[in-house]
Amino acid sequence: xxxxxxxxxxxxxxxxxxxxxxxxxxxxxxxxxxxxxxxxxxxxxxxxxxxxxxxxxxxxxxxxxxxxxxxxxxxxxxxxxxxxxxxxxxxxxxxxxxxxxxxxxxxxxxxxxxxxxxxxxxxxxxxxxxxxxxxxxxxxxxxxxxxxxxxxxxxxxxxxxxxxxxxxxxxxxxxxxxxxxxxxxxxxxxxxxxxxxxxxxxxxxxxxxxxxxxxxxxxxxxxxxxxxx
Amino acid sequence: xxxxxxxxxxxxxxxxxxxxxxxxxxxxxxxxxxxxxxxxxxxxxxxxxxxxxxxxxxxxxxxxxxxxxxxxxxxxxxxxxxxxxxxxxxxxxxxxxxxxxxxxxxxxxxxxxxxxxxxxxxxxxxxxxxxxxxxxxxxxxxxxxxxxxxxxxxxxxxxxxxxxxxxxxxxxxxxxxxxxxxxxxxxxxxxxxxxxxxxxxxxxxxxxxxxxxxxxxxxxxxxxxxxxxxxxxxxxxxxxxxxxxxxxxxxxxxxxxxxxxxxxxxxxxxxxxxxxxxxxxxxxxxxxxxxxxxxxxxxxxxxxxxxxxxxxxxxxxxxxxxxxxxxx
Numbered sequence: 001x002x003x004x005x006x007x008x009x010x011x012x013x014x015x016x017x018x019x020x021x022x023x024x025x026x027x028x029x030x031x032x033x034x035x036x037x038x039x040x041x042x043x044x045x046x047x048x049x050x051x052x053x054x055x056x057x058x059x060x061x062x063x064x065x066x067x068x069x070x071x072x073x074x075x076x077x078x079x080x081x082x083x084x085x086x087x088x089x090x091x092x093x094x095x096x097x098x099x100x101x102x103x104x105x106x107x108x109x110x111x112x113x114x115x116x117x118x119x120x121x122x123x124x125x126x127x128x129x130x131x132x133x134x135x136x137x138x139x140x141x142x143x144x145x146x147x148x149x150x151x152x153x154x155x156x157x158x159x160x161x162x163x164x165x166x167x168x169x170x171x172x173x174x175x176x177x178x179x180x181x182x183x184x185x186x187x188x189x190x191x192x193x194x195x196x197x198x199x200x201x202x203x204x205x206x207x208x209x210x211x212x213x214x215x216x217x218x219x220x221x222x223x224x225x226x227x228x229x
Numbered sequence: 230x231x232x233x234x235x236x237x238x239x240x241x242x243x244x245x246x247x248x249x250x251x252x253x254x255x256x257x258x259x260x261x262x263x264x265x266x267x268x269x270x271x272x273x274x275x276x277x278x279x280x281x282x283x284x285x286x287x288x289x290x291x292x293x294x295x296x297x298x299x300x301x302x303x304x305x306x307x308x309x310x311x312x313x314x315x316x317x318x319x320x321x322x323x324x325x326x327x328x329x330x331x332x333x334x335x336x337x338x339x340x341x342x343x344x345x346x347x348x349x350x351x352x353x354x355x356x357x358x359x360x361x362x363x364x365x366x367x368x369x370x371x372x373x374x375x376x377x378x379x380x381x382x383x384x385x386x387x388x389x390x391x392x393x394x395x396x397x398x399x400x401x402x403x404x405x406x407x408x409x410x411x412x413x414x415x416x417x418x419x420x421x422x423x424x425x426x427x428x429x430x431x432x433x434x435x436x437x438x439x440x441x442x443x444x445x446x447x448x449x450x451x452x453x454x455x456x457x458x459x460x461x462x463x464x465x466x467x468x469x470x471x472x473x474x475x476x477x478x479x480x481x482x483x484x485x486x487x488x489x490x491x492x493x494x495x496x497x498x499x500x501x502x503x504x505x506x507x508x509x510x511x512x513x514x515x516x517x518x519x520x521x522x523x524x525x526x527x528x529x530x531x532x533x534x535x536x537x538x539x540x541x542x543x544x545x546x547x548x549x550x551x552x553x554x555x556x557x
Contacts, residue, residue: 063491109498109499109500109501110272110275110501110502111501112501122498122499123499126495126498126499127492127494127495127498130491131492131495131497131498131504132492132504132505132506132507132510133506135268135271135503135504135505135506136506139268139271139503139506140270140271140274140275142270142271142274142298142301143297143298143301143302143331144265144297144298145297145327145328145330145331160265161265161297161327161328162265162290162294162328184327184330186301186330191266191506192506193506193507194506194507195266195506195507206330209327212327212330213323213326213327216326216327216330216333216334216337217323217326217333
C-alpha cells in the first residue's frame with residue numbers, strides 16, 4: 001500500500017515512509033452506504049491444477065482441474081467433488097488433504113470396500129488425475145530374469161528373458177555387482193512411466209545359462225532333448 | 230464382488246491380452262497374462278491369491294510375458310498352468326525353459342501342474358457345472374498342421390448353461406473361432422481375435438464368420454502405440470455393420486491418438502484395477518458379472534460414449550451404423 005501511495009503522489013524517493021504518511025494523507029470522514037446488504041452466500045470458484053504430493057517425493061499431475069470453491073460466509077475452501085473442505089487460513093493444506101483422500105479411496109477401490117458415496121467420489125476424482133502415472137509410480141517391484149552380458153565403467157548391459165536388451169547405470173547397475181558376466185540372475189524390477197527399468201534390487205545370481213538349464217531339465221531330459229543348434 | 234457368482238474382467242494391458250475371472254469363493258481363473266511390463270502382476274502381487282488356472286492361448290510375449298513375474302511370487306497358490314506347443318521353428322526348448330524358469334521350478338516342487346492346452350479340455354467348472362471354461366481349439370491335428378504360432382493359438386470359451394458367454398479368440402484365425410466357439414448360441418463378448426486384426430483372408434471372408442459368431446460385443450485389446458497396425462479398420466467396421474458394440478481398450482492412431490493424450494475415461498481405475506503405464510485408455514477394462522438376475526456389463530458404456538464424443542477426433546466405433554450399437 002505504501003509503495004502504491006508513494007507512486008500516486010509523486011513523492012520523492014528520498015522521503016522516508018513515515019514522512020509520507022504524516023504529510024500526504026488528508027483525513028476525511030467517509031460514510032459508506034451500501035446499495036444492498038452484502039451477499040453473504042457468495043461462492044467464488046477457481047480451478048485447481050498442478051500436482052498432488054504423494055509423501056515420498058513423488059507426485060501425480062492433476063489434469064481434470066477440479067473446482068475450488070471459496071465459501072465467503074463460512075470462510076472455508078472446498079474442493080468440489082473431493083470431499084475436501086478447510087478453513088481459508090489452512091488453504092495451503094489442500095493438496096495434502098486431496099492426496100490423502102485420493103490414496104484412501106484408491107486403497108478402498110482396490111480392496112473393493114468403498115461404500116456408495118465413496119465410490120461416487122472415487123469415480124469422479126480418478127478421471128481428474130493422471131492415474132496411469134500414479135499406477136506406474138506406485139507399482140510393486142516384480143521378479144524378472146535376465147542374463148548379464150556386459151559390464152564396464154559406465155554400467156551394465158542386460159538381456160531380459162523376453163530378449164530385449166537394456167543398458168543400465170548407477171544404482172541399477174551396482175545392484176548386479178555379484179552377478180558374473182554370462183550368468184543368469186533374477187532381480188526385483190520396477191518399471192517407470194515410460195516402461196523402462198526404474199529400480200533394480202535384490203539381485204540373485206542363478207549360475208551360467210547352460211548349468212541352469214541342465215538343472216531345470218534334469219539329466220535324462222537333457223539327453224533326450226539336446227540343445228538346438 | 231461377493232454378490233456375484235462370477236466376474237469377468239477383460240483387462241486393459243496395453244498391447245496384449247489378459248482376463249481375470251473371479252469366482253465367488255475368491256479364487257481366480259486367468260486367461261492370458263499380458264506383457265511383462267503390464268499391470269496384471271502388480272495387481273496380483275498386492276496380496277496372495279488362489280489361482281486355479283492360468284491358461285495361455287499362445288506363447289507370444291503380449292499374452293505370456295507377465296507369467297514369470299506372477300509365478301515367481303511364492304505367496305500365489307497356482308494350481309495349474311496350461312500352455313500351448315507353438316510350432317515356432319526357432320523355439321529352442323532349452324531357451325523356453327530358461328524363459329519360464331519359475332514355472333519349471335514350481336513343477337519340480339509339485340506346487341503347480343503344467344499341462345498342454347488342447348481343444349476338448351475343461352479348464353474349470355463350478356459345482357453345478359452350469360458355468361464352465363473350456364478350450365475349443367486347437368485340437369491335436371489343428372496343432373500338428375499349424376505352420377505359425379497364431380494358426381494354432383488357443384480359443385477358450387466361458388459357457389453358462391451351455392451357452393457361450395465370452396469367447397477368447399487369442400490370435401487364432403477368425404474362421405477357427407466361427408467353426409469351434411459358438412455351439413449353443415451367440416456369445417455376449419468376442420475378444421479379438423488378434424487385437425482386432427484377425428489372421429488370414431480379406432474382409433469378404435470375414436463377413437460370414439462374423440455373422441456366424443454374431444456376438445453382442447466385440448472387445449479389442451489393443452495398445453495405442455502398437456507397431457502392427459492393429460486393429461484393422463475394416464474388421465471393426467464389419468463388426469459394426471453386423472450390429473456388434475465395438476470397444477477397444479486403448480485408442481489408436483486410426484481414431485486420432487497422438488502420444489501424450491490423456492485417458493478418455495479411467496474405467497480400469499473406477500473398477501479398482503491398475504491402468505497400464507503406457508498408451509491412452511479408451512474403454513480400458515470391461516467387466517461382465519453374473520448375479521442372480523443374470524449377466525451384466527459394468528455401467529460405464531454411456532460415459533465412455535460421451536468421452537469418445539468429446540475427446541476423439543474420428544472414432545471408428547462412432548461411424549456408419551455404430552451409433553445405435555453404442556447405446557445398445
